Amino acid sequence: MPEGDTVFRAARMLDAALAGGTVTRFDLRVPQLATADLTGEQVHAVVPRGKHLLARIGPWTLHSHLKMEGEWHVYRPGERWRAPAFRARAIVGTTDAEAVGFDLAEIALVPTDRENELVGYLGSDPLSDGWDLDEAARRVGADPRAIHVAVLDQRNVAGFGNVYANEMLFVRGIHPAAPGTQVDARGLLEVGTRMIRANRDRVERTFTGVDRRGERMWVYGRERRPCRRCGTPILASALGADATRERNVFWCPRCQT
16 A cells, blocks of 8 residues: 555656646546546646645645555546546546546545545644644553554554555564554654655655665564564564554564564
């Protein structure tokens, strides 16, 4: 699933292409919004909020969530799309650019003054100007569930996904099943903030500081391979708030105690 850094880059790309322009084409290919038409409205901005994208157009906000497979492309008017048209769920065009959202899992259109109805429940976002480390640490540190689950709960902190949770916990030496109430939540989130801010401008994330294929991760996806610190084989399991939301968890049994 795209995490906060991916969504940040998508918002920046869409904002650069659309902001300030007037909508000349607006097409939402989902039944409940098929008749919506914002043609003639001005695109004010496209901003990220955790894993959510908010395109503010006229008095409206077009909300989208990428989930596992969603992506936004930007094209010149008339340019051939790089994905098949049947996968397109949203199209916003101006005289200078055409933004197409493919395989979007969630789309909503609400008045901008009701934006919080969609994203108001989210915790603070480490990539936003209003990042509140103290509040995020308070929420994560008060969560009695496994720390891996607590970090992934977007109500506690917005933007971190499974890759970040695994890598953050390794760097801080924390076992993924440790209760959030027994963890230095502030220290963990400080590490996560540095990671996601360093990666927001990279196409390929790196957590080790090495930007070479196969060397960018400490533990994620490295089951049975030697820990880069101590050589102990990396273990893997699954954790989640419930069976439907379990995520793959990777850790070093020696470094993360």
